[in-house]
Amino acid sequence: MSAYLEQVRHLANQLVHADDPYDTGLQLMGATLDVFTTYEHAGSVYLLWGALTDWVExxxxxxxxxxxxxxxAAREWLQLDPHDGEAVRRYFQHWLYEVLGYDREQR
Structure with missing residues (x-):
């Protein structure tokens, strides 16, 4: 799991400094495909970056x-401890429900 979290951290850092963050957003979403069964928040990572890249499209x-x-979103991810489950939950609650408007009842 630490390799995945390190990859997400690297991509988030890359996105913050990118001229065009769209492609890196797609990479963040794609990096999650292999960890759905092993990382508790994989679905949320996928939803977040899928929604943000879909917004552009x-x-x-x-x-x-x-x-x-x-x-x-990438900057805020870099500021939190990805091993702190409560901090990660708050992050995704904010982005998925408050910013992107997902319905809490559908998740």
């Missing part, structure tokens, strides 16, 4: 806003 007139959210 489906609402091109809001691309700049979506990209800013990607950078903010």
């Amino acid at each position: 489906l609402r091109p007139h809001e691309e700049a806003l979506a990209m800013r959210h990607m950078v903010t």
Whole structure:
């Protein structure tokens, strides 16, 4: 698991400094495919980066806003301890429900 979390940290750092964070967002989503059964928050990682990259694809007139959210989400990830389950839960609650508007009842 530590290799996956290190990869996510590396990609988040890369995204913060990218000229175009979209591709790195796709990489963050894709990196999660192999850990769905081993990392408790894998589904949330996938949903977050899937929603942010979909935002760019489906609402091109809001691309700049979506990209800013990607950078903010990556920065906030880098600030938390990914081994602190409660901090990770709060992070995903904020991003998935408060920012992206997922329905809590559907998850």
